[in-house]
Amino acid sequence: KEEYFLRKAIPYAKPKFIVGSREDFLLRNSALTETVRKWYNEFPNDKVSGIFEFSTPAFIVRDPKLLKKLTVKDFDSFPDHRMFLSEEADPLFGRALFSLQGQKWRDMRSTLSPAFTGSKMRQMFELVSSVGQQVATTLNAQIKNGGDSSFEFKELARKFTVDTIATCAFGIEVNSFAHPKNDFIRISGKISNFNSFLTMLKFIGYFMIPKLMRLLKVRIFDEETTDFFQKAINETMRIRERDGIIRHDMINLLIQAKQGKLTHEKEIEKKTIDGFATVEESQVGLSTVTRKWTDEDLYAQCFIFFFAGFDTVSTVMSFMAYELMVNTDAQKKLQKEIDEMNEVLEGKQVNYEQIQGMKYMDQVVCETLRLWPPAPAVDRICVKDYEMEYDDKKYLVEKGKVFYIPIFGIHHDGRYFENPEKFDPERFSEENRRNIDPDTYIPFGLGPRNCIGSRFALMELKTIIYYLLLNFDFVPTAKSQIPLKIAKNPTQLQAENGIWVGFSPRK
Numbered sequence: 230k231e232e233y234f235l236r237k238a239i240p241y242a243k244p245k246f247i248v249g250s251r252e253d254f255l256l257r258n259s260a261l262t263e264t265v266r267k268w269y270n271e272f273p274n275d276k277v278s279g280i281f282e283f284s285t286p287a288f289i290v291r292d293p294k295l296l297k298k299l300t301v302k303d304f305d306s307f308p309d310h311r312m313f314l315s316e317e318a319d320p321l322f323g324r325a326l327f328s329l330q331g332q333k334w335r336d337m338r339s340t341l342s343p344a345f346t347g348s349k350m351r352q353m354f355e356l357v358s359s360v361g362q363q364v365a366t367t368l369n370a371q372i373k374n375g376g377d378s379s380f381e382f383k384e385l386a387r388k389f390t391v392d393t394i395a396t397c398a399f400g401i402e403v404n405s406f407a408h409p410k411n412d413f414i415r416i417s418g419k420i421s422n423f424n425s426f427l428t429m430l431k432f433i434g435y436f437m438i439p440k441l442m443r444l445l446k447v448r449i450f451d452e453e454t455t456d457f458f459q460k461a462i463n464e465t466m467r468i469r470e471r472d473g474i475i476r477h478d479m480i481n482l483l484i485q486a487k488q489g490k491l492t493h494e495k496e497i498e499k500k501t502i503d504g505f506a507t508v509e510e511s512q513v514g515l516s517t518v519t520r521k522w523t524d525e526d527l528y529a530q531c532f533i534f535f536f537a538g539f540d541t542v543s544t545v546m547s548f549m550a551y552e553l554m555v556n557t558d559a560q561k562k563l564q565k566e567i568d569e570m571n572e573v574l575e576g577k578q579v580n581y582e583q584i585q586g587m588k589y590m591d592q593v594v595c596e597t598l599r600l601w602p603p604a605p606a607v608d609r610i611c612v613k614d615y616e617m618e619y620d621d622k623k624y625l626v627e628k629g630k631v632f633y634i635p636i637f638g639i640h641h642d643g644r645y646f647e648n649p650e651k652f653d654p655e656r657f658s659e660e661n662r663r664n665i666d667p668d669t670y671i672p673f674g675l676g677p678r679n680c681i682g683s684r685f686a687l688m689e690l691k692t693i694i695y696y697l698l699l700n701f702d703f704v705p706t707a708k709s710q711i712p713l714k715i716a717k718n719p720t721q722l723q724a725e726n727g728i729w730v731g732f733s734p735r736k
């Protein structure tokens with residue numbers, strides 16, 4: 230099998246017996262971030278290198294300019310993610326935007342993209358901000374009544390990201406703090422646990438024998454999960470349509486999409502308003518669609534908003550809390566900005582523009598996403614034979630081959646970010662951000678297949694942190710692991726002992 234890269238004269242990581250370059254999957258001996266770092270650093274002078282996923286060769290593209298060419302200019306050759314699960318094998322995951330391929334993906338992306346513009350975020354802001362206020366009020370009361378003031382932040386963040394996505398994507402107000410055993414929390418625990426042995430085996434199966442796995446319809450998520458989403462959405466849509474209820478949330482947007490009424494407004498979204506890390510929608514997402522969607526197609530999108538939305542955001546939020554807890558200067562500076570905003574408000578609630586206008590907040594969020602991108606690598610699959618060309622090299626990438634975008638490796642490359650392991654929000658100050666090459670800062674991916682939810686994610690991150698830091702100082706506790714160690718989890722970015730943060734009420 231090594232012949233594959235030898236013939237193309239591409240350097241590659243020597244494959245190990247059976248597992249190739251993915252022993253982390255079987256032995257769980259490396260964090261995903263460290264695996265990506267290793268792939269990225271192994272051949273520092275080459276733009277492209279090779280790995281083996283079990284016996285299948287895959288490319289690691291290290292060069293930001295080449296990545297841009299492949300994902301933007303030559304998008305037609307690499308439009309899709311590798312499809313693990315087909316629609317038949319897993320109706321929720323298989324039909325969701327992330328998994329869709331070809332024309333169906335294009336149509337779904339254009340259908341959904343009007344739901345994620347800055348103006349839609351503005352409408353949805355109140356839903357997010359009321360979760361933020363509710364969290365701060367509940368925690369304040371709990372701590373004042375002598376309750377625990379030390380929290381595992383990821384677990385805490387899961388509660389409010391689930392609450393946010395439940396209200397925004399499903400139209401259901403959950404309040405996981407008052408009702409910690411609710412169905413959304415239970416299901417979120419189930420679907421975020423990719424690290425169980427059985428799930429890992431299923432993944433390995435989809436790597437090694439994808440056709441057989443699809444034929445056997447091996448599901449990653451069980452039927453209870455599928456039924457749960459269908460029921461939740463069905464019920465909400467039924468009540469909405471019956472009673473003519475209009476609420477500014479994603480269900481409402483999906484009902485409009487189903488009726489073909491959701492279209493792009495003639496508004497030009499300004500990236501700067503919604504945060505430096507925001508990714509722009511391409512022409513693919515901006516085109517008009519006439520395809521009619523089934524209810525099942527729409528359930529799957531709500532599911533992916535839930536799935537893509539709560540774990541990524543709660544991971545970033547917990548790493549951000551850690552960084553602020555140990556970098557007290559940054560925490561104080563951010564609190565100063567928050568306090569100043571609070572004073573200007575004179576008791577009124579903060580709004581979307583005001584949150585987005587907070588400069589240091591944006592710097593802190595950007596730097597957390599650089600240092601701790603919750604998606605350390607993403608893939609693209611080649612859909613038609615492609616001639617790869619760079620420097621003086623030319624070779625064929627055959628249809629079906631996969632390449633990786635090593636986001637974590639690029640973000641930690643000292644050529645692009647000086648002293649890359651340091652948490653330093655000043656990199657993103659108005660003056661310094663001009664020196665950042667945008668092709669090297671890609672927490673939300675790149676090209677037409679980038680993250681559709683970047684605005685939503687940034688709004689949520691900032692709003693919740695606003696309310697938390699307005700009310701509390703983040704302080705280390707006996708359980709806090711400092712410095713932080715990353716768990717040897719081959720699928721997700723996760724802290725080894727969790728992220729324990731003490732909440733000290735502010736005067």
Ligand code: HEM
Nearest residue numbers: 326327534537538541604607673674675678679680682686
């Ligand atoms: C900080 C939080 C988040 C990060 C860092 C993140 C990152 C990413 C990345 C890297 C991708 C793949 C992009 C590529 O392949 O180029 C992606 C795709 C996606 N994300 Fe996010 N994401 C976040 C939050 C969200 C939220 C809140 C939602 C929805 C509400 C969301 C929905 C999606 C969807 C649907 C896709 C698939 C898009 C497609 O295939 O067309 N994400 N995200």
